[in-house]
Amino acid sequence: MSAETPVPGSGDAAVQAAAARAEVTRARNLPQFDDLPVPADTANLREGPSLHDACLSLLPLVGVWRGEGEVVYPTIEGPYRFGQQVTFAHDGRPFLYYEARSWLLDADGNVVRQAAREAGFWRPQADDTIEVLLTHNTGVVELYYGKPRNQTSWEFGTDAVVRTATAKDVVGAQRLYGIVNNGDLAYVEERAMAGQPLQPHTSAHLKRIVG
DSSP states (O other): OOTTSOOTTSHHHHHHHHHHHHHHHTTOOOOOOTTOSSOOOBSOTTSSSOOOGGGGGGGGGOEEEEEEEEEOOTTSSOOEEEEEEEEEEBOSSSSEEEEEEEEEEOTTSOEEEEEEEEEEEEEEOTTSOEEEEEEETTSEEEEEEEEEEETTEEEEEEEEEEEOTTSOOEEEEEEEEEEETTTEEEEEEEEEETTOOSEEEEEEEEEEEEO
16 A cells, blocks of 8 residues: 555545545535625635634534434334434524424435424533524424533533423433544434433434535
């Protein structure tokens, strides 16, 4: 093997893999309105306002990610496959805007129908605590608290859950996010709902498509 050939799994290989991905994603960003009178959200650290210093612990997450996952729970017949797109963006202030939208897939990977959506804000604090506020299209609002586990993983648990009268009986949830496989985003979620104790609910592996 020549000195110029990166060894799989080595630091050089990771750097070259990241550079190859960036050739595709670095020129992409969220749709922009040229006449917006304030800084627009950006999911690309090369464009728009500078990332606030308070958000530096979340810097690896900024971007748009897309991939597939699996949902399981005792109250459903699954497991089911789903596709998902997750956005982490900012406008220069000390928080990240977060959005996730999902769609169910059949065994061949074809879209069956739209599925869960959620949106909210990740708010890092001076003591490294991160407050995460999420609103779901199903009528549930969740407040999570957590911290970075290291430079590329973050763990959260619910402190409060509020439900509309027509929402499912959600009691609590935990999430773990991490940058894996030389730059992909993966997460797992546990959820207590519908009379069931806290247990695995969803997981996904997403690749960067913006940023």
